[in-house]
Amino acid sequence: MRWPVFKGNVAVCIPEAEEKAMFKYILEHTTHPGDRPDLLEMTDEDLVPLGKFILGTPDYNFFIGPGFLQSGKEVSALGSSFEKCLLHLFRITGIKPMCYGGEPLELIGSFSVSYRTSEGIIFFFKISADSAEAMVKGFSSIRDFLAAYEDGLLGGISDEINRTFALGDRVYYFERTESAWRVVDPLGVIGERQHQKHKKTRVDERLSKPEILICEDDLSKNFIFGNNWILKFDGLHSSMGRPNDVSIYSNICDRNLAEARLLYKRIVLPRYNECQSPFPDREKQKLYIDYFEFITASIIFSFTAIEAMVNTIIPWDFVLSVKDGKAHDKQFVERNYTLTEKLNKILFKLLSTPRPQKEVWWGDFKTLQELRDQTVHTKQSDSEDRYSRLLSKDVFRVIGCYRKIISHYGSYLRMNRPDLLNCFPYGFGADGISVDLVSAETYSKIYKDMHNPFMGGNDGFS
Structure with missing residues (x-):
């Protein structure tokens, strides 16, 4: 991700030309000139954080500065002129049908919010919702969260960030729980996703947990393999999962x-x-x-x-x-x-x-x-x-x-x-799994060795 340069308190990049034109029109008719965000031209490469943990770009990508938090401290969820503008925008263009096999499944909209702290790290939020009101409410909750962070009311967030992996662009991801925003560990998410797939096909719960490798330069490159060994006895051998x-x-x-x-x-x-x-x-x-x-x-x-x-x-x-x-x-x-x-x-x-x-x-x-x-x-x-x-x-x-x-x-x-x-x-309250982060060179070598067709059979990896 490349942090953009903008003059005002908030900026937005809208990849689709038609939606960008609609946003300009709504801005002109619902906001004062001083409240309008800068409209940015950015490539997908500039918008998406490194590592490919987030794939694709949302419909709207907002970048906010400290001044926006200052101006937003005393407004209600839909009280500011900017948020009224967002409500109009999302009602007209924000909610779209999600399709599968040509059939619409549901109406949903998405946007991202990025904020760079005084320490130079970037907080990245992504909201998906099924109504314009829910989208604006999500935007407001992000603003309130960042204001509380800058006021020093969320000390635990810094501890979470210190424990969380980030690539060179220093982007940290956040997700909304039932009551608050929390830092997302991309390694943990990828590891748990692979672990759940493994659980569906594992032979026995008494075996040791598998190993998960993730490429440090491209988080979309990851794979899981069983903790196997070869037992040799009486001139014979058996390749199998390692018991715990x-x-x-x-x-x-x-x-x-x-x-x-x-x-x-x-x-x-x-x-x-x-x-x-x-x-x-x-x-x-x-x-x-x-x-x-x-x-x-x-x-x-x-x-x-x-x-x-x-x-x-x-x-x-x-x-x-x-x-x-x-x-x-x-x-x-x-x-x-x-x-x-x-x-x-x-x-x-x-x-x-x-x-x-x-x-x-x-x-x-x-x-x-x-x-x-x-x-x-x-x-x-x-x-x-x-x-x-x-x-x-x-x-x-x-x-x-x-x-x-x-x-x-x-x-x-x-x-x-x-x-x-x-x-x-397994079975004692600590069923989670840790992952190994390796260089691109090491990942490529191990991946090729594990997927060598001459090894014969599955050998426990997936």
């Missing part, structure tokens, strides 16, 4: 926990309400043993799912400085830190979380850890006590805390380290 360890372990836990719960309801719960012999018969003893198998597997894999989650989201370039001047990298942390230390030291720093000891699930986690340690490091001296604890009603709540813990860290990862979303499992 957390998903595998949590699924094993949940399946065994469901079986344990059914047996618990059948053989244990009735004893709380009925007078039964403390000496179960042979058949019931067999069911008790089945229950112990299922509940033991649940304990082991619920704890393992938590540990897999922690190890998975620690990035490969992570380094923790310690007091003796040494540095502990990812591999050292994985092998030498306990899970409690990883939660209290590593994720505390990596995700900017509160101390885990303050969370409501901490007590259940420590009980789960104790049961798991007693199970994995079996000692005959405490076996009777351990099996007794497995029959307590609380054991199901204790095992279930693993889902609360993983979801807890997923929420902080989503807020503070969205770049790590791809390693996080």
Whole structure:
């Protein structure tokens, strides 16, 4: 996008000659000379921001300066002469039929508003509406938003901008939510669009999330491919999607926990309400043993799912400085830190979380850890006590805390380290995805390699 030079408080570029002539006529008959915008001649290349995130040009393209915001602070939505002019214009030429296959689908109009701040960045708004009144209301809401921004009433917008990708023209896109305007991250929009397409065709939710590549010079160039690997065994090999360890372990836990719960309801719960012999018969003893198998597997894999989650989201370039001047990298942390230390030291720093000891699930986690340690490091001296604890009603709540813990860290990862979303499992509240932005040269090379017909088959990309 090229920011135009104009003398007044507002300027407009209308690509269609007929609509431009109509706009001139309406201006002459509805506004004072001092209120009229400059009419600009601009090419599509000048109008459209870099990167092709926005394709095509709207019917009307407005550029407004600080003076327009000053003059508009005390007017109502349709109170200014300029907005009355827009209302006339949009009623006559702004609403057009949208067609598909030669058949009109709906009447709709569109326009864009661009504003350059004192920092030299450009805010880009695009409005589509089905009535002239709605279009003018949209224009007014943009004006009010920009006035509030310049008055320092929207401090959070600057934080959003700092977190959002922009190309060399420094254009930031905005969209209207139910209550306010918000910054749009083009990488996030493209990534989510590709991700939704992938979800419709993915093999299984237990697989790792796919990878998405976007060309940094042309955002319309992007593609998605599965996180695949080749498993080699006994002189054979299988090319398939890469499982997510957390998903595998949590699924094993949940399946065994469901079986344990059914047996618990059948053989244990009735004893709380009925007078039964403390000496179960042979058949019931067999069911008790089945229950112990299922509940033991649940304990082991619920704890393992938590540990897999922690190890998975620690990035490969992570380094923790310690007091003796040494540095502990990812591999050292994985092998030498306990899970409690990883939660209290590593994720505390990596995700900017509160101390885990303050969370409501901490007590259940420590009980789960104790049961798991007693199970994995079996000692005959405490076996009777351990099996007794497995029959307590609380054991199901204790095992279930693993889902609360993983979801807890997923929420902080989503807020503070969205770049790590791809390693996080589905089903724990952080199902989003991050994208990789690459140079045009790198994009072209990877795209050609991935779409090489001699690779054979789909191989999981789309």
